[in-house]
Amino acid sequence: MAAYVVRRLFWSIPVLVALLLAVFLLMQAIPGGPFDFAGERSLPEAVIANLERRYGLDKPLHEQFANYLKSIVLEGDLGPSFRQRNRSVNDIIGDSFPISAQLGILAIGLALLIGIPAGIVAALNHNRLPDYVASFLAILGVSIPALVLGPVLYWLFALKLGWLPVALWGAEKPFFLGFLPMPTAKFIRHAILPTVALGTGMSASIARLTRASLLQVIREDYIRTARAKGLRERAVVVRHALKNSLIPVVTVLGPMFAAVVTGTIVIESVFGIPGMGKYFVQGISNRDYPVIMGVTLIYAVILVLSNLLVDITYAWLDPRIRYS
Amino acid sequence: MRTRSRWFGALAILTILAVVLSGCGSAATPQVVKETVEVVKEVEKVVEQTVEVVKEVEVEVVVTATPDPAAAAAEPVTLDFIFGSEPPTLDPALTEDTTSVWVVEQMFLALTDYDDDTLEVIPELATSWDVSEDGTVYTFHMRDDAKWVQLVGDEVVELGPVTANDVVYGILRTLDPTTAAPYSYVPTTVLVGAEEFAFADTTALSAEELQALRDGVGAKALDDYTVEFTLKQPAAYFPAMTSLWIFRPQPQATIDEFGDRWIEPGLIVTNGPYLLQEWGHGSHLKLIKNPLWYDADQVQIEVLNAPIVAEASTGMAMYENGEIDFAGDPGWGPPLPDMDRVKADPVLSTELAILPRLCTYYFGFVNTKAPMDDELVRKAFSYAIDRQTLIDTLLKGEQVPANSFTCPGIFGNVGGDPEVGLLFDPEKARQTLADAGYPNGEGLPPITLMINQSEAHLQIAQAIQAMWKEVLNVEVILEQQEWAVYLETLKPDSPDEDKPHIFRMGWCADYLDANNWLADVLHSNSTSNYVRFLNPEFDALVEQAQVESDPAVRADLYRQAEIILNNDVTAMAPIYFYTRIDLTKPYLNRIVNPLSMDHVWKWTIDWEAKKAATGR
Numbered sequence: 001m002a003a004y005v006v007r008r009l010f011w012s013i014p015v016l017v018a019l020l021l022a023v024f025l026l027m028q029a030i031p032g033g034p035f036d037f038a039g040e041r042s043l044p045e046a047v048i049a050n051l052e053r054r055y056g057l058d059k060p061l062h063e064q065f066a067n068y069l070k071s072i073v074l075e076g077d078l079g080p081s082f083r084q085r086n087r088s089v090n091d092i093i094g095d096s097f098p099i100s101a102q103l104g105i106l107a108i109g110l111a112l113l114i115g116i117p118a119g120i121v122a123a124l125n126h127n128r129l130p131d132y133v134a135s136f137l138a139i140l141g142v143s144i145p146a147l148v149l150g151p152v153l154y155w156l157f158a159l160k161l162g163w164l165p166v167a168l169w170g171a172e173k174p175f176f177l178g179f180l181p182m183p184t185a186k187f188i189r190h191a192i193l194p195t196v197a198l199g200t201g202m203s204a205s206i207a208r209l210t211r212a213s214l215l216q217v218i219r220e221d222y223i224r225t226a227r228a229k230g231l232r233e234r235a236v237v238v239r240h241a242l243k244n245s246l247i248p249v250v251t252v253l254g255p256m257f258a259a260v261v262t263g264t265i266v267i268e269s270v271f272g273i274p275g276m277g278k279y280f281v282q283g284i285s286n287r288d289y290p291v292i293m294g295v296t297l298i299y300a301v302i303l304v305l306s307n308l309l310v311d312i313t314y315a316w317l318d319p320r321i322r323y324s
Numbered sequence: 325m326r327t328r329s330r331w332f333g334a335l336a337i338l339t340i341l342a343v344v345l346s347g348c349g350s351a352a353t354p355q356v357v358k359e360t361v362e363v364v365k366e367v368e369k370v371v372e373q374t375v376e377v378v379k380e381v382e383v384e385v386v387v388t389a390t391p392d393p394a395a396a397a398a399e400p401v402t403l404d405f406i407f408g409s410e411p412p413t414l415d416p417a418l419t420e421d422t423t424s425v426w427v428v429e430q431m432f433l434a435l436t437d438y439d440d441d442t443l444e445v446i447p448e449l450a451t452s453w454d455v456s457e458d459g460t461v462y463t464f465h466m467r468d469d470a471k472w473v474q475l476v477g478d479e480v481v482e483l484g485p486v487t488a489n490d491v492v493y494g495i496l497r498t499l500d501p502t503t504a505a506p507y508s509y510v511p512t513t514v515l516v517g518a519e520e521f522a523f524a525d526t527t528a529l530s531a532e533e534l535q536a537l538r539d540g541v542g543a544k545a546l547d548d549y550t551v552e553f554t555l556k557q558p559a560a561y562f563p564a565m566t567s568l569w570i571f572r573p574q575p576q577a578t579i580d581e582f583g584d585r586w587i588e589p590g591l592i593v594t595n596g597p598y599l600l601q602e603w604g605h606g607s608h609l610k611l612i613k614n615p616l617w618y619d620a621d622q623v624q625i626e627v628l629n630a631p632i633v634a635e636a637s638t639g640m641a642m643y644e645n646g647e648i649d650f651a652g653d654p655g656w657g658p659p660l661p662d663m664d665r666v667k668a669d670p671v672l673s674t675e676l677a678i679l680p681r682l683c684t685y686y687f688g689f690v691n692t693k694a695p696m697d698d699e700l701v702r703k704a705f706s707y708a709i710d711r712q713t714l715i716d717t718l719l720k721g722e723q724v725p726a727n728s729f730t731c732p733g734i735f736g737n738v739g740g741d742p743e744v745g746l747l748f749d750p751e752k753a754r755q756t757l758a759d760a761g762y763p764n765g766e767g768l769p770p771i772t773l774m775i776n777q778s779e780a781h782l783q784i785a786q787a788i789q790a791m792w793k794e795v796l797n798v799e800v801i802l803e804q805q806e807w808a809v810y811l812e813t814l815k816p817d818s819p820d821e822d823k824p825h826i827f828r829m830g831w832c833a834d835y836l837d838a839n840n841w842l843a844d845v846l847h848s849n850s851t852s853n854y855v856r857f858l859n860p861e862f863d864a865l866v867e868q869a870q871v872e873s874d875p876a877v878r879a880d881l882y883r884q885a886e887i888i889l890n891n892d893v894t895a896m897a898p899i900y901f902y903t904r905i906d907l908t909k910p911y912l913n914r915i916v917n918p919l920s921m922d923h924v925w926k927w928t929i930d931w932e933a934k935k936a937a938t939g940r
Contacts, residue, residue, distance in 0.1 A: 032808030046523035050504035272633035274606035
């Protein structure tokens with residue numbers, strides 16, 4: 001297993017380099033450069049030239065890319081931000097990634113906490129009322145976009161009931177282990193609404209997947225065997241059926257995890273959360289090349305790692321899967 | 325059974341962790357310590373006089389906070405508001421956007437300022453200024469009691485007086501091609517040697533040559549409190565220009581020491597009414613009153629507390645929930661979908677204020693592209709826009725239909741002048757289009773209207789598209805591009821084939837003179853001349869206005885230029901003059917400035933009323 005993990009990690013390096021190269025070339029292909037404009041106005045050529053010299057954009061492309069890789073490998077430096085001179089891309093990610101991760105992990109936790117039990121209840125009551133209710137709620141959850149759910153939540157719980165704050169995030173650096181916030185009352189009060197807004201949609205898709213997969217597994221021969229040998233229904237479901245039916249759920253969890261811990265722009269802007277999501281969009285609209293590359297790289301690394309974790313989990317969930 | 329006990333164990337650990345960690349959290353909560361600052365002040369209001377300079381000897385005065393038990397319990401007077409986006413910089417040399425300008429205005433003094441009511445140029449760091457006979461040499465006499473201040477933790481550290489050398493350093497650093505400041509081009513049209521220095525190719529120059537260019541810039545410190553600017557030609561608007569952030573004094577020692585990071589809290593050295601205490605990037609800014617500012621005794625609000633919230637509707641909800649004291653610049657005014665509700669609401673409607681904003685929204689015609697190269701076609705399209713209906717039914721912010729490019733509030737504007745501009749006239753629109761050879765729109769090639777992607781611009785464009793259909797019977801094709809692509813398309817030197825026939829654009833004032841509009845945007849050599857308006861007569865008028873010193877003559881020159889632009893040639897169709905729409909809680913007394921360079925130090929809060937209203 002250890003050898004397998006090392007091999008997987010090793011092979012992810014060329015994947016990441018290829019990805020960076022693709023992003024680098026795509027960025028150059030979009031019309032408009034990072035310094036063509038300041039706010040609503042165009043800049044004179046001479047000023048653009050000064051700015052490009054300052055950031056080494058006057059050098060040939062292959063040299064720019066080589067320098068970029070070199071500074072990542074040798075110094076762990078993801079470069080400067082073109083828009084914010086007082087911050088490097090490392091600063092931007094260092095400030096915003098932990099907050100996105102906090103929200104993402106809470107939301108995934110909530111999604112699992114709701115989604116899996118709901119899926120089980122629906123599957124075990126196949127084509128009965130609880131199934132219909134759970135399926136209806138799941139469809140509702142999947143279809144309501146966060147952009148709508150977020151404002152509805154703060155309208156109800158903040159403006160009408162006055163229980164929770166409208167927006168903002170309740171934790172600040174420094175974080176425990178770099179990303180764990182202090183679970184203060186302030187943190188919890190601020191985290192509830194965005195967690196619900198982000199987690200609901202995911203819990204709905206997890207519930208649907210769990211239900212479908214469990215329904216399939218429950219018709220397998222080995223479940224019939226388990227029942228035949230007189231096991232209690234609970235043991236049959238939890239020990240035999242559920243564990244196997246989680247494979248598709250775990251499969252989607254990998255990419256889902258990578259997507260939410262790196263930040264979701266909608267939830268973060270609706271709730272005024274200083275996460276990383278906005279940099280994916282801002283980086284592109286500002287043509288802030290190093291920011292685009294940096295956040296994409298982080299996303300890719302998290303995706304590679306979570307997919308590896310998913311593959312390892314397979315082996316645990318299904319004894320037939322073994323890596324050597 | 326086994327599983328359950330394991331769960332219980334985990335739960336127990338989690339609970340303990342939560343208790344322990346939350347304990348840590350509350351212990352770490354900072355205590356509010358009220359600072360009492362003792363500053364020996366010589367309040368000698370020197371207004372219109374040059375001052376005998378006494379060189380200050382002691383430089384580092386550390387003001388320590390003396391905890392006062394009575395005051396410790398009281399919360400400082402705090403203004404709560406939001407920023408709509410993170411200020412990209414707080415460096416006066418690099419600032420280019422309104423959010424940064426707003427914060428810079430709170431922290432850095434300029435030689436000159438604007439009066440909030442009359443918008444006249446008034447003294448700030450400069451107490452007075454003289455102009456040479458020929459109008460090309462400006463001498464500013466500065467006050468001697470402005471200080472550089474650094475906030476280190478809770479300690480306010482004084483770092484010496486703000487001198488003429490700091491002013492000269494500031495403008496030279498802005499112009500320096502190695503600084504590569506986006507706004508470095510702004511002084512190049514007026515200041516001697518600025519263009520040569522700012523646009524120099526540093527790769528082709530030796531250090532000595534670059535130094536020679538630096539020395540050639542017409543900005544000199546005559547003594548510690550007198551600074552002299554030499555202009556290329558007379559420019560009556562120059563004192564207005566010195567209010568710009570790029571002309572503000574900058575602290576050389578700090579910048580040399582910390583480089584690009586000098587604007588971070590703890591490092592930044594400023595001289596204005598407020599000091600930067602916290603800047604959680606992407607999250608919030610916190611400014612506190614500068615006790616060493618020369619007018620500190622007139623400043624009531626002690627803390628400016630502002631998270632960054634990117635969504636206008638969230639800002640509105642925070643306002644209604646009592647979390648912020650006003651909704652407006654530098655955050656968000658009430659969003660458009662809420663406007664009807666706000667106007668109808670008995671409370672909100674009394675908190676609503678609509679004031680002019682010094683910006684113009686316009687549709688530009690690409691004057692070099694057929695059939696827009698025919699002025700009759702352009703006129704027909706402009707006549708057909710019913711600006712008032714657009715404002716009443718869609719924009720709802722009491723914007724003003726625009727007849728000219730330069731908006732009201734700017735020196736030399738002709739906003740509202742009945743003889744300038746084309747306003748809605750469907751009859752004339754149809755007639756003019758027929759005169760151009762396209763009766764009832766027949767024979768006109770497909771016309772494209774391009775906008776940058778934005779819901780608000782799209783709605784406006786669709787409304788005007790419908791007006792053109794109705795009045796002129798012309799089907800206009802609507803196209804959208806992402807902002808950076810859009811600007812690339814519209815750039816004056818991009819090929820006309822790629823350009824649309826009509827596009828939307830806006831312009832906001834940097835300083836209050838028509839030069840910033842007519843010359844900076846529409847002179848034939850301007851990089852913002854997206855309309856490809858190349859008119860020698862117009863160029864001559866704005867050039868003449870630049871060097872003319874008699875205000876009445878200048879105003880008339882700008883009027884003539886506007887008439888060429890709007891009536892004779894109709895290079896563009898100005899749509900409306902912007903307004904700023906604000907909601908302000910009744911306990912806050914807020915004086916706003918149409919340039920969004922608000923002077924928060926003049927604002928006051930009825931603190932007891934705020935505490936009662938917000939329950940803090």
